[in-house]
Amino acid sequence: MLQVTQLAKRFGAATVLNDLSFDLPAGQILAVLGRSGCGKTTLLKILAGLENPDAGDVRMDGNSLLHLPPERRQIVYLYQEPLLFPHLTVFENVAFGLRIRNVDSVTVTQRVNDLLAELGLSDQAKKQPGQLSGGQRQRVSFGRALIIQPRLLLLDEPFGNLDAQTRASMQELFSRVVRQHKMTALFVTHDSREALTIGTSFGYLDRGMLTTFAAVGDFIADPRTGIREELAFWEAVQEKTLE
Numbered sequence: 234m235l236q237v238t239q240l241a242k243r244f245g246a247a248t249v250l251n252d253l254s255f256d257l258p259a260g261q262i263l264a265v266l267g268r269s270g271c272g273k274t275t276l277l278k279i280l281a282g283l284e285n286p287d288a289g290d291v292r293m294d295g296n297s298l299l300h301l302p303p304e305r306r307q308i309v310y311l312y313q314e315p316l317l318f319p320h321l322t323v324f325e326n327v328a329f330g331l332r333i334r335n336v337d338s339v340t341v342t343q344r345v346n347d348l349l350a351e352l353g354l355s356d357q358a359k360k361q362p363g364q365l366s367g368g369q370r371q372r373v374s375f376g377r378a379l380i381i382q383p384r385l386l387l388l389d390e391p392f393g394n395l396d397a398q399t400r401a402s403m404q405e406l407f408s409r410v411v412r413q414h415k416m417t418a419l420f421v422t423h424d425s426r427e428a429l430t431i432g433t434s435f436g437y438l439d440r441g442m443l444t445t446f447a448a449v450g451d452f453i454a455d456p457r458t459g460i461r462e463e464l465a466f467w468e469a470v471q472e473k474t475l476e
């Protein structure tokens with residue numbers, strides 16, 4: 234579905250992405266793990282059309298996207314802080330993408346209500362974004378993205394601002410809904426647990442170079458992910474409590 238080949242990007246003297254290539258088949262959720270500043274956001278911006286690469290190509294089903302403006306790429310890019318219209322209700326925020334495509338109002342009402350129910354937002358439909366919690370706002374933002382059925386969903390640390398419990402329930406909801414809608418998604422995170430929870434395939438971005446892993450075991454075994462260390466830590470804790 235998505236093919237990225239030999240992508241490179243520099244800002245001044247700094248190389249941010251370096252000969253980066255990967256394929257993302259339809260229906261997969263690629264989790265890219267990386268430390269702060271490794272180029273995660275730059276990669277998503279290039280895919281979304283908000284930044285131009287210096288070299289390489291981004292193709293969807295064989296066609297290059299590079300000459301297309303963001304709004305014609307059928308890609309939705311979700312940030313940590315959801316972008317919502319503050320003066321519209323939750324319902325109208327989600328309906329927006331259908332309204333501008335002149336979808337008839339009976340269909341809009343049905344599709345928005347179905348999606349709000351799926352996202353656990355039916356009771357919030359008449360509220361404005363300022364009256365919602367962070368997790369609810371993130372769900373509305375997710376609804377705005379899903380309603381237009383994009384080809385590809387890009388997520389940039391989407392749950393980073395949420396408390397641990399809300400974060401876990403959002404991860405669960407996100408995984409469920411993305412699978413139900415058979416979405417293809419790429420999300421970046423510095424949290425290995427989040428990557429393992431949501432991803433169906435995995436990558437590690439380090440100084441602009443992406444390593445992709447054929448199997449989850451290879452991802453876990455790569456010492457740069459820190460997962461082995463974390464497992465060892467919890468095993469040590471468990472041993473201590475059994476002593």
Ligand SMILES: Nc1ncnc2c1ncn2[C@@H]1O[C@H](COP(=O)(O)OP(=O)(O)OP(=O)(O)O)[C@@H](O)[C@H]1O
Pocket residue numbers: 244249267268269270271272273274275276423
């Ligand atoms: N427009 C820009 N001009 C100059 N340098 C930039 C620009 N955008 C990003 N950079 C630099 O490129 C590097 C990678 O930035 P990027 O935002 O992609 O990292 P990141 O992995 O998303 O980090 P974080 O997890 O902290 O958001 C950083 O050193 C950053 O300072």
